Amino acid sequence: MTTHRFKLGLAIRQRVGTITAGAIFALLYLAYHVHHPNGFTAQVVGQNANESVALVLAAMAQTVPVLIGGIDLSVGAVMTMTNCLASHVLSGNAQEVSLGLAACILVSTAFGVMNGVIVVYGRIQPIIATLATSAIALGLALLLRPFPGGEISETLSLLLTGSLLDSLVESGLVSQGVTDNLSVLGNLPTPMLLVFAAGALWIPFQRTVTGRSIVAVGSSETAAFMSGLPVPRAKIAAFAVSGMLAGCAGVFLAMQTLSGNADLPQAGTYTLASIAAVVIGGAVLTGGVGGMLGSVFGALILRVIAFNFRIFEIEPLIQPLVEGTILLAAISVSATRLLRVKNRLDLYR
């Protein structure tokens, strides 16, 4: 019994960053819904989900390189590159669209692998390596889409940005009558399910030797190496996962805008926001600490602050100040525990 309680306590202590971020998000999101004229409706939740998913996926992409003690400055750029690629290949009939989707994810994953290889075998610091490759990705994006445009299958967009119910009814898999009984489940926004799917793939991966090695390398690369863990493989895998998730974010952005746009300032915004989200979610930039769920909440906090500006009366020109203050407060709350830590291993005791 005592051991059980001890484990629960440990589990909570290990996840305090995630829990804090989750609580802050819940609080802010509740305030938004209470004051929204149409609050607590599937419509509003669906719109919020559509708006947030690209950043949530970008934050998940950033989590893995941060876990390993690195950073990926190419998240926004890979996302933009994939977005531009998607605007070329995601149209036509069902086979063409499926192939196009596969191509997008493959290309972005390959880009991540390239980042990893440069970091491991080129022995270049991740921050410099990914800064350089981000310029390459943006160059490719501009090459693919010198001007915004392109075509995206509207069908695919409807399926991915609606609610589960809409998708099922529209795809003819179930009839309207049947789905009335599924209202709660049916109103779940499809984009949220995509995030769940990405998370579901992460959990088993985290339990593999490579997955465990990622955290181990982030905690102490020397110790991980001395313990015989596959350090190079873990590093390459971390950047590959990052590239893949950044690609998913780019594809989702294409679903939302039905076009491709090599928007350089936007790429920078997403990279910075993804790093912020990861830190708000309780990760430490020196590596070894952090998690997917925390980063998801981190990204959602960033978004939900902006949601509240649409409800509450705040002078437009001081909105960035308010946003920055809330972010600083959120990071401080998540980080108070880290200030007290004398030895990073304390976080696991």
Next chain:
Amino acid sequence: MKQTIMFAVCAAVFASPSAWADPKVVPGPGFDATCFQPWSAQTKHFQWEKKSGPYRIALVNGYVGNLWRIQMVKTAKAIAEKPGFKENIKQFKVISTGTDAATQLGAIEDFINQGYDAIVTIAVSPKGFDRVIRLANKKNVVLVPFDNVLDTDKVMQVNENQLEIGRMAGQWIVDQLGDKKSGKILEVRGLPGNATDRDRSVGFREVLAKNGKFDIVQVVGNWDEGTGQKVAADAIAVHKHFDAIFTQGGSTGIVRAMLDSKHPMVPIVGEAENGFRKQIVKYAGEGLLGMSNGQSPALVAVAMKAAIAALQGNAMPQLISVPVPSATYKTLKDGENYWSGLDDNMFAASDYPPCGITITAPEIMAKDEKND
């Protein structure tokens, strides 16, 4: 199987006419044609269902890092309190979403869901708004992109004709040079890849090509004062002498580059920065025969006025061309179209008399002080 599903979805989407109600396309002329000029003779007119006021209007701005945008936001807040606007507006909300398209689309959708009647916006991207346009039409919300407009004819938009701004610049330089039909002209471009930059340059070159054999030297100034000053100084160092200059923005920097390099004052066309207009007045006697044409931040006021007119059930042009506010060294007057006591970076063109928008720059600044 997959194809069947796709087909079913397509059928469901396209075969339901009641799914959204686009505004009616009606024959022109539209309402108040002196203010809301149709872009061309081919421009179609829209008519929405009449709604009873006062209305809830939101301004969804994108990027907010430069003075033009700040002045635009201040203008919007000031104009909402003016007669003609005040009695028609129940609630006016302003937000800036940054450069992220997802957030801007989300914000527009959010305001539609909150039951706002009209949304004016500066789009962060010329593409990608199909979904929100459809949603706005479905909910009978009037969406008005202005300044950075969309590549679509499905929504009412407000802008100045950028080609015309370029042509006016070309014509001014041709007129000032008089009998001189050749020579070196410096063209300082804006942000590369941007439609505004492209159109202004195309219009400018079109007029010059028709009126002589000019040698145009092109540099990229990004509409930025510092960048403009640097590239103009470089160009002067290499080419020694220009007969005239056209800059799309950062105009004060270009004049400063001329002063620093002791380049003689020549005919110049620039943007509507207050500082540039001050320079024109100061150096016109030495030969800085200047023209100042601006993309005024008060475009937001025209967009708001158009939104209100559309909500009142008037027929409106799909693409509204707002006359370009222009001043030359002959027409500049302190306290009227420039302000010697106000900041250089402010945009002096701040009103549109044909639209009854007569708010002046000091008024906008006063509004700000009251807010603090």
